[in-house]
Amino acid sequence: MSEQTGTRIRDFILTRFPGVELDDRVDIFTLGFVNSLFAMELVMFLEKEFDLRIPNEEMSLDNFRTVEGMSALVARVRAGASAGAGPA
Amino acid sequence: MTPAATFSATPSSDVDEAALRAGPRAFVDAELAPRADAFDEAAEIPEWFLTSLAEQGMWGAVRTGGMVAFGVLHEEVGRGCSSARSLLTVHSMALYALDRWGSAAMRERWLDPMTEGGRLGAFCLTEPGAGSDITAVAATARPAPGGGWLLDGHKKWVTGGERADLLLVFARTERGVSAFLVPADTPGLTRTPVRGLLGTRAALTAEIRFDGCRLPAEALLGAEGMGTAIAAGVLDIGRYSVASGSVGIVQACLDASVHHATTRRQGGVLIGRHQLIQKMITEMAVNLRAARALCLRAGRLKEAGDPATIVETCAAKYLASVSAMRAATDAVQIHGASGCSAERSVARYFRDAKIMEIIEGSSQIQEVLIAQHALTAAGGARPAARAGAPAAPEGSTA
Ligand SMILES: Cc1cc2nc3c(=O)[nH]c(=O)nc-3n(C[C@H](O)[C@H](O)[C@H](O)COP(=O)(O)OP(=O)(O)OC[C@H]3O[C@@H](n4cnc5c(N)ncnc54)[C@H](O)[C@@H]3O)c2cc1C
Numbered sequence: 001m002s003e004q005t006g007t008r009i010r011d012f013i014l015t016r017f018p019g020v021e022l023d024d025r026v027d028i029f030t031l032g033f034v035n036s037l038f039a040m041e042l043v044m045f046l047e048k049e050f051d052l053r054i055p056n057e058e059m060s061l062d063n064f065r066t067v068e069g070m071s072a073l074v075a076r077v078r079a080g081a082s083a084g085a086g087p088a
Numbered sequence: 089m090t091p092a093a094t095f096s097a098t099p100s101s102d103v104d105e106a107a108l109r110a111g112p113r114a115f116v117d118a119e120l121a122p123r124a125d126a127f128d129e130a131a132e133i134p135e136w137f138l139t140s141l142a143e144q145g146m147w148g149a150v151r152t153g154g155m156v157a158f159g160v161l162h163e164e165v166g167r168g169c170s171s172a173r174s175l176l177t178v179h180s181m182a183l184y185a186l187d188r189w190g191s192a193a194m195r196e197r198w199l200d201p202m203t204e205g206g207r208l209g210a211f212c213l214t215e216p217g218a219g220s221d222i223t224a225v226a227a228t229a230r231p232a233p234g235g236g237w238l239l240d241g242h243k244k245w246v247t248g249g250e251r252a253d254l255l256l257v258f259a260r261t262e263r264g265v266s267a268f269l270v271p272a273d274t275p276g277l278t279r280t281p282v283r284g285l286l287g288t289r290a291a292l293t294a295e296i297r298f299d300g301c302r303l304p305a306e307a308l309l310g311a312e313g314m315g316t317a318i319a320a321g322v323l324d325i326g327r328y329s330v331a332s333g334s335v336g337i338v339q340a341c342l343d344a345s346v347h348h349a350t351t352r353r354q355g356g357v358l359i360g361r362h363q364l365i366q367k368m369i370t371e372m373a374v375n376l377r378a379a380r381a382l383c384l385r386a387g388r389l390k391e392a393g394d395p396a397t398i399v400e401t402c403a404a405k406y407l408a409s410v411s412a413m414r415a416a417t418d419a420v421q422i423h424g425a426s427g428c429s430a431e432r433s434v435a436r437y438f439r440d441a442k443i444m445e446i447i448e449g450s451s452q453i454q455e456v457l458i459a460q461h462a463l464t465a466a467g468g469a470r471p472a473a474r475a476g477a478p479a480a481p482e483g484s485t486a
Pocket of ligand 1: 453
């Protein structure tokens with residue numbers, strides 16, 4: 001499931017930035033073209049694509065740096081929601 | 089005296105746009121537009137009128153009615169009075185931030201009164217040295233001994249700052265730019281009204297200084313260092329509001345111009361018979377349709393939670409504000425000398441329209457952001473990054 005999550009996140013980034021060489025561990029904020037608007041787009045994408053709400057305590061830039069980090073974030077938020085500790 | 093609430097809380101995707109417009113339009117025609125020149129002249133919207141906006145359910149629209157309805161409301165209010173629309177804009181930005189990223193304690197205390205309009209919000213990003221480039225923010229928030237934060241700084245051009253109860257403030261912390269919610273009665277906070285502005289003169293604009301303001305830990309929004317991303321999210325709402333309000337200015341210019349062209353005679357004919365006048369009216373009518381369509385598209389994408397709304401909103405804001413300035417210039421031209429005087433509202437539209445091209449990201453900043461988006465979508469990101477060319481100005485969005 002996490003592989004599939006990663007693929008969907010990678011596809012979104014590649015749709016916005018075609019031609020970028022993207023490794024799941026590469027820090028996208030160091031690539032030079034990502035700005036705060038894109039950070040907001042990423043939040044909206046993750047929430048819509050995976051039908052979740054990212055809680056405040058997870059709203060840290062570090063969670064959005066890599067495809068791997070975002071996949072882990074999605075898994076954590078989903079686990080939190082199913083454990084009843086729903087996002088804020 | 090005030091009509092019953094006109095702002096419906098029905099999700100707007102389920103409702104026809106004309107139905108969404110009917111209530112706000114009736115209120116604006118009866119209550120707001122006839123008073124807007126006087127508000128502008130007095131450089132103030134009086135408290136009783138702010139209360140009547142609350143009775144209409146307008147202050148909480150960003151949370152209650154769906155984003156298409158929010159856009160239609162802000163267009164209608166903008167048609168009547170850009171100062172009132174500006175107050176609704178910044179309040180909506182603060183309310184959106186509170187709702188989306190506010191701590192439980194802040195939400196508990198502020199969410200209901202802000203939604204009802206009993207308490208008003210404002211947005212404090214710009215500083216003397218930080219305008220388009222928000223990474224230049226110099227206000228600071230340091231951890232306070234014993235917990236919480238100590239806020240110091242100077243914010244300029246705060247719409248509604250003279251009146252607001254809760255301020256959304258951006259300040260530098262150890263981990264970058266962070267966002268805070270600051271009650272206006274916090275000790276150490278002083279506000280100075282700004283007078284003599286070109287436009288939106290009644291929007292209660294102020295300069296605000298923070299001198300060792302002590303904030304509780306829960307004043308922080310989201311997480312420390314997320315300020316530029318929060319600003320981007322909040323400015324997206326602000327831009328959508330300004331775009332919609334600018335469409336309202338174009339509509340007001342068109343209405344006034346058509347009226348004047350069909351009543352004013354020179355050389356024995358109505359001036360509307362002249363093709364050169366008709367050309368100006370055509371431009372207004374066409375740009376009105378185009379800008380309104382872009383706003384509607386941005387609103388629908390917001391309701392769908394689609395990230396494409398971010399750039400679509402930049403496009404809507406760009407076209408609508410540029411069209412408002414152009415329409416207002418032509419409306420003054422069509423009115424001749426009377427358009428240059430307080431006799432006609434078009435003089436106010438002209439002054440207000442200029443502000444729309446500067447706030448919530450100037451036209452130049454929208455041009456940079458839209459071009460950057462188009463270039464990267466065409467596969468241009470990689471070469472630009474390799475060549476060390478500057479990315480879209482980080483946070484250049486105020
Ligand atoms: C009536 C009014 C109300 C306002 N209300 C608020 C408010 O409520 N809260 C708030 O925080 N701020 C508010 N502002 C401030 C507003 O957001 C800023 O004026 C705006 O961000 C521009 O910043 P600046 O005025 O410092 O201009 P600057 O950033 O100094 O820009 C000057 C010129 O340079 C251009 N420019 C700058 N950077 C670039 C670039 N990278 N590429 C190309 N051109 C560029 C600009 O487009 C502009 O033409 C308000 C302003 C006005 C006039």
